Amino acid sequence: MPIDIDIAKVARLARLALSDEELDLYRAQCEVVLEHAALVQALPTEGVEPTSHPLRRTNAFREDVVTECLDTEEVLAQAPDRDGNYFLVPPILEEP
Amino acid sequence: MTDLADLTLSEATSGLQGGEMTAVELLEAVHRRATMTEAQLHAYLNIDRPGAARAAVAADSALGNGAAVSKLTGIPVALKDNLVTRGLETTCSSKILAGYLPPYDATVVGRLREAGSVIVGKTNLDEFAMGSSTENSAYGTSRNPWDPDRVPGGSSGGSAAAVAVGSALAALGSDTGGSIRQPASLCGIVGMKPTYGLVSRYGLIAFASSLDQIGPLTRTVPDSVTVLEAIGGYDPADSTSHPGKVPDFRAGLGRGVAGVRIGVVSELSGEGIDPQVQAAVARMVTSLEGEGARVTELSLPSFEYALSAYYLIAPAECSANLARFDGVRYGLRRHGDTVEEMMANTRAEGFGPEVTRRILLGTYALSAGYYDAFYGQAQRVRTLILNDFDSAYGQVDVLVSPTSPTTAFEVGARATDPLAMYMSDVCTIPSNLSGHPAISVPVGLDDAGLPIGFQVMAPALGEEVLFQVAAEVERIAGFSDRPALANSRADI
Numbered sequence: 001m002p003i004d005i006d007i008a009k010v011a012r013l014a015r016l017a018l019s020d021e022e023l024d025l026y027r028a029q030c031e032v033v034l035e036h037a038a039l040v041q042a043l044p045t046e047g048v049e050p051t052s053h054p055l056r057r058t059n060a061f062r063e064d065v066v067t068e069c070l071d072t073e074e075v076l077a078q079a080p081d082r083d084g085n086y087f088l089v090p091p092i093l094e095e096p
Numbered sequence: 097m098t099d100l101a102d103l104t105l106s107e108a109t110s111g112l113q114g115g116e117m118t119a120v121e122l123l124e125a126v127h128r129r130a131t132m133t134e135a136q137l138h139a140y141l142n143i144d145r146p147g148a149a150r151a152a153v154a155a156d157s158a159l160g161n162g163a164a165v166s167k168l169t170g171i172p173v174a175l176k177d178n179l180v181t182r183g184l185e186t187t188c189s190s191k192i193l194a195g196y197l198p199p200y201d202a203t204v205v206g207r208l209r210e211a212g213s214v215i216v217g218k219t220n221l222d223e224f225a226m227g228s229s230t231e232n233s234a235y236g237t238s239r240n241p242w243d244p245d246r247v248p249g250g251s252s253g254g255s256a257a258a259v260a261v262g263s264a265l266a267a268l269g270s271d272t273g274g275s276i277r278q279p280a281s282l283c284g285i286v287g288m289k290p291t292y293g294l295v296s297r298y299g300l301i302a303f304a305s306s307l308d309q310i311g312p313l314t315r316t317v318p319d320s321v322t323v324l325e326a327i328g329g330y331d332p333a334d335s336t337s338h339p340g341k342v343p344d345f346r347a348g349l350g351r352g353v354a355g356v357r358i359g360v361v362s363e364l365s366g367e368g369i370d371p372q373v374q375a376a377v378a379r380m381v382t383s384l385e386g387e388g389a390r391v392t393e394l395s396l397p398s399f400e401y402a403l404s405a406y407y408l409i410a411p412a413e414c415s416a417n418l419a420r421f422d423g424v425r426y427g428l429r430r431h432g433d434t435v436e437e438m439m440a441n442t443r444a445e446g447f448g449p450e451v452t453r454r455i456l457l458g459t460y461a462l463s464a465g466y467y468d469a470f471y472g473q474a475q476r477v478r479t480l481i482l483n484d485f486d487s488a489y490g491q492v493d494v495l496v497s498p499t500s501p502t503t504a505f506e507v508g509a510r511a512t513d514p515l516a517m518y519m520s521d522v523c524t525i526p527s528n529l530s531g532h533p534a535i536s537v538p539v540g541l542d543d544a545g546l547p548i549g550f551q552v553m554a555p556a557l558g559e560e561v562l563f564q565v566a567a568e569v570e571r572i573a574g575f576s577d578r579p580a581l582a583n584s585r586a587d588i
């Protein structure tokens with residue numbers, strides 16, 4: 001099956017600001033890998049349930065008890081930018 | 097006199113507990129070995145001399161005053177740098193995490209510390225554990241101690257090289273598609289991937305969550321058991337952690353293989369396997385049969401599709417897991433006028449080519465219109481692989497194969513061809529898709545003097561029989577060769 005990737009769209013979805021040359025290179029490489037990966041489509045799988053997880057377990061419960069949490073200062077010390085106890089980022093919404 | 101850096105873990109435990117050496121002396125020997133070899137090997141990203149010295153002194157104090165000690169008390173251990181260590185830089189070999197000081201220890205790190213082990217430092221890996229050679233590290237390639245022109249394998253290549261050369265007595269790695277077993281094979285040591293869920297992954301920086309597993313790299317099979325005993329067992333902080341009883345890893349050691357049913361996987365022999373690797377594996381199978389094992393050849397037809405399924409599932413999960421690296425809470429940030437631009441600029445600069453490629457692949461495979469044809473189909477194939485394993489384990493106790501289709505390849509040989517690199521994992525990937533335990537044991541050298549690894553696979557929670565067979569493979573092989581670099585001296 002020939003693979004044709006809209007690589008610019010995929011890069012946008014993945015939040016990767018890539019140059020045109022990089023996009024060309026990655027498209028070619030991804031297409032080669034996907035052509036190989038598409039071999040899975042040759043296997044008949046009608047009626048086969050998908051496996052998302054090898055343990056086939058569902059819920060994992062534990063007691064709801066208060067335990068020590070991470071030190072706020074130690075965590076925020078790793079932030080590229082902060083304002084008090086908040087992570088600071090560029091504008092998400094434009095000013096009204 | 098034997099250099100202490102050449103001791104196995106169990107020899108060192110006896111020496112420490114018998115008062116023949118101190119943890120400080122052992123650490124000094126390991127540091128000397130690192131000093132002699134690191135310029136060529138680059139196994140470590142970061143050697144934590146002050147932290148290790150403190151731990152060694154504490155271990156000696158515990159050993160000296162009759163306090164409760166474990167087999168790991170005073171043992172120098174290396175950690176793959178995708179395991180978070182509180183206050184000690186953890187980068188995953190990525191620029192996006194340069195300078196990151198985690199605010200907590202991974203559960204396995206905490207368990208090693210509680211057991212009294214001495215953490216030597218953080219080892220090199222392919223960026224975010226994506227690769228089979230360490231060539232994808234943003235901080236330079238590690239080298240193979242048997243031949244520094246060759247790769248140590250990957251992604252846990254730094255951990256494997258350190259243990260092989262003696263700059264650690266044991267190490268932890270992570271295995272998503274073979275990343276413990278393949279480098280262990282290429283470096284002539286023992287590498288083990290436990291059953292999915294047996295070892296907590298809290299604090300392992302996630303790559304592909306339905307496949308990742310932490311495990312030990314050691315020089316011997318009993319040493320692998322010792323490390324697994326320390327790190328295994330339920331952890332409420334990891335919701336995929338196995339809540340039930342942990343197998344008795346040690347029970348099978350020394351029991352031999354008489355009556356054990358061994359299956360040779362047809363799909364993992366012959367075509368695509370280097371003839372010398374194939375011959376070494378076949379010789380070992382014959383020897384096991386000579387020791388009373390009942391050998392049959394089995395076909396697991398879905399294995400032909402394992403690599404294809406893996407290269408849909410792993411990138412899909414990676415694209416989701418690595419969304420957290422967005423320049424907001426930790427690591428690199430690059431300027432952008434909006435938050436979205438900031439994130440896209442940060443990620444484009446912070447991730448290397450292989451990680452970028454896999455994020456793109458995964459994003460595509462999960463995107464609307466392609467999900468069912470790629471990711472959905474790969475998950476159904478995964479079911480077929482599990483069914484094949486289940487049917488095989490109805491007939492045999494363990495399955496065997498080569499660990500890696502070839503011995504160590506030269507640096508650069510596969511760097512520009514992603515698909516050729518991916519083929520390195522063809523024998524190891526099925527056990528990740530199934531979540532089953534598997535181990536690589538060195539069985540000999542090829543004509544170029546490079547180690548060959550033999551893989552044993554067992555059903556879920558089948559560690560007892562896995563270690564039983566692995567120990568017999570180790571005994572039969574009698575592999576005692578040491579890499580050239582382990583014999584280097586400071587004065588040459």
